[in-house]
Amino acid sequence: MLHEIWILFKKDLIQEFRSKAAINAIFLFSVVTLTAVSYSIGSSAISNNVLAALLWIVIVFSALSAFSHIFLKEEEAQTADTLKLIAQPTPIFLSKLLFNILLLTLLLIVIVPLFIAAFNFEVKNIPLLLLSLFLGDLGLASGGTIVAALIAKASKRGALFSVLSFPILLPVMIVGISAAQMAFTQADSPLFPSEITALFAYDVVLFTAALMLFDFIWND
Amino acid sequence: MHLQVEKIYKKYNRRYILKNISFTAKQGQSVAITGPNGSGKTTLIKILTQIIRPDKGTLVFYLDNHKLSPENLNRHIGLIGPYLQLYQELTAYENLRFISQLRRVPHAEKRIKELAAAVGLERHIHRAVHTYSSGMKQRLKYLFAIMGDPDFLFVDEPTSNLDKDGISWVYQLLDEWKRDKVLVFATNDEQDLNYADEVVTVVA
Numbered sequence: 001m002l003h004e005i006w007i008l009f010k011k012d013l014i015q016e017f018r019s020k021a022a023i024n025a026i027f028l029f030s031v032v033t034l035t036a037v038s039y040s041i042g043s044s045a046i047s048n049n050v051l052a053a054l055l056w057i058v059i060v061f062s063a064l065s066a067f068s069h070i071f072l073k074e075e076e077a078q079t080a081d082t083l084k085l086i087a088q089p090t091p092i093f094l095s096k097l098l099f100n101i102l103l104l105t106l107l108l109i110v111i112v113p114l115f116i117a118a119f120n121f122e123v124k125n126i127p128l129l130l131l132s133l134f135l136g137d138l139g140l141a142s143g144g145t146i147v148a149a150l151i152a153k154a155s156k157r158g159a160l161f162s163v164l165s166f167p168i169l170l171p172v173m174i175v176g177i178s179a180a181q182m183a184f185t186q187a188d189s190p191l192f193p194s195e196i197t198a199l200f201a202y203d204v205v206l207f208t209a210a211l212m213l214f215d216f217i218w219n220d
Numbered sequence: 221m222h223l224q225v226e227k228i229y230k231k232y233n234r235r236y237i238l239k240n241i242s243f244t245a246k247q248g249q250s251v252a253i254t255g256p257n258g259s260g261k262t263t264l265i266k267i268l269t270q271i272i273r274p275d276k277g278t279l280v281f282y283l284d285n286h287k288l289s290p291e292n293l294n295r296h297i298g299l300i301g302p303y304l305q306l307y308q309e310l311t312a313y314e315n316l317r318f319i320s321q322l323r324r325v326p327h328a329e330k331r332i333k334e335l336a337a338a339v340g341l342e343r344h345i346h347r348a349v350h351t352y353s354s355g356m357k358q359r360l361k362y363l364f365a366i367m368g369d370p371d372f373l374f375v376d377e378p379t380s381n382l383d384k385d386g387i388s389w390v391y392q393l394l395d396e397w398k399r400d401k402v403l404v405f406a407t408n409d410e411q412d413l414n415y416a417d418e419v420v421t422v423v424a
Contacts, residue, residue: 007321011307018309018348078305081271085299086322088291219273 001091008087008095012070021073022103026066030111033058038118048121052180055115059133060140060173062111063104067144068161070096071152080152084218093145093214100141100148108133124187131191132179135199139172139206146210149217168206175199221247221283221371223268223402228277230263237263241277243420245372250394250403252416259422261406262301265376268404269299283371295323298370300361302377308350312341312360315349316367323368335363339389354381362393373397375405378412391415 016022037054074080083092112133116123123129147165154160179195228241237260245251253261266272268279270293281288281296288296306315313332320328336342339359349357358381365373378394379387394415397403407413 003324004322007318011310011318014314015307015309077308078303079307081266082304082306084271085269085294085297085304086319088294 001088001094004087004091005095005098008091009098012095012099015073016099019073022066022069023106025069026062026103026107027110029065030058030062030107031114033061034111034115034118041119046119048184049181051115051119051121052184053177055112055180056136056173056177058111058115059104059108059136059176060169062107063140063144064162064165064169066103067100067141067165068148068151070099070145071148075152089215089218090211092218093149093211096149097141097145097210100145101137104137104141108137121184123184125183125189125191127191128189128193128196129180129183131196132176132183132199135196135203136172136176139199139203140169142203142206142210143168143172146206146213146217149214171202172199172206175202221402223372223404224278224280224282225268226278226280228264228267228274228279230260230267230272230274232263238267238274238422241420241422243418245402245404245418247402248399249417250398250405250415251418251420252413253404253406253420253422254408254413255422257408261422262303262376264422265299265301265374265404265406269297269374270294271299281372295368296371298365298368298373300358300365300373300375300378302380304361306349306357306360306364309348311346311348312336312352312363313345315360316345316363319364319367325368328367331367332363335367339363340385355383355386358382359386359389362390366393366397370401372402372404375403377407377409378405379407379409 037058074083144165147161147168151160151164175195175198179193179199182189182193182195223245225244226242228238229236230238241264243251253264255261263272267274270290281293283296307318310318316332316335317328320332325331332345333342336345339362341356341359341363344352344356349360352360375394378390382390394403394405405412405416413419
């Protein structure tokens with residue numbers, strides 16, 4: 001199965017490299033949001049707790065702008081039936097999930113340092129921030145990928161994706177904000193506070209549910 | 221090797237498109253599905269290739285007298301149809317390499333070259349598929365479908381979009397294919413129907 005996942009993932013990468021549709025959407029959205037937030041706040045003093053919330057708002061909404069693309073492009077190019085014919089549902093889902101994880105990881109690599117530089121503040125606990133972002137990445141990608149598969153065949157896709165995915169991704173966002181607040185303000189905070197445990201547990205639930213549901217969504 | 225189709229039913233919007241379709245397609249024999257437009261030929265082909273599920277009925281694929289399990293089925297099926305698109309951003313070579321890697325085709329490079337030469341695409345193999353004419357795309361779809369050497373080949377409208385040379389290549393391929401494989405095709409073309417050993421007529 002690993003071989004199949006790798007071949008499908010590689011195909012998505014080559015397609016994305018040529019079209020740049022998802023990467024353009026996610027980066028443009030995140031940079032525009034970051035710029036808007038940065039200008040609206042200006043030189044006002046802002047607490048680190050609010051900054052943590054702003055960082056996660058930028059991340060979640062940028063992710064929402066790009067995640068649906070992974071299944072939408074197959075429907076729009078009429079290649080979904082081709083894919084159904086040549087591969088099993090589980091490798092298809094895992095390859096698409098891997099693609100969305102990579103996409104969000106690239107975004108985090110760019111946007112988090114930019115965000116810190118724009119608001120000029122110090123992160124007190126970098127390992128905790130990185131761990132919470134990594135777990136948040138997995139949760140957002142798992143939830144986003146299964147909702148993307150669900151709405152790909154619908155006619156009013158754009159609105160549906162945000163409406164359906166937001167409640168699923170909200171717990172990731174809330175716990176992520178809490179972990180980021182801790183990382184921004186407490187140098188001596190533990191690496192595995194309850195926020196990290198909760199994030200990990202929610203990731204496991206989301207991933208398992210998504211994997212189990214995908215077969216039905218894909219074939220019906 | 222054979223395919224057994226029993227009492228297939230499919231309805232859309234509370235109306236049955238397919239009712240009680242049964243037939244057996246055996247190795248060395250070609251089956252043509254025919255019927256007026258809108259009678260459900262394409263729906264039946266999609267059901268046979270597992271793209272959509274029937275409401276009722278069963279289909280069983282036998283290979284060496286063993287039933288094929290649904291997990292292994294897609295390795296043994298090839299389909300060519302107007303609704304089945306290839307990846308337009310990729311080159312023809314990349315599309316064929318993609319399917320050959322998924323199917324773990326031995327000596328894939330050699331096979332790609334041979335097949336491309338057989339349909340006159342060897343000079344265009346490194347061009348993106350979206351630059352192809354509809355006839356070239358149709359030839360490429362054939363290569364994509366037969367790349368993994370499937371045991372059961374399904375073709376919807378075998379000769380659509382093809383010129384005279386393309387049509388004669390397709391008939392040659394269908395002749396070769398039905399010798400030791402199972403071949404099922406959907407058509408309304410009288411000339412195509414001459415290549416069938418058995419004809420199944422579907423009526424809306």
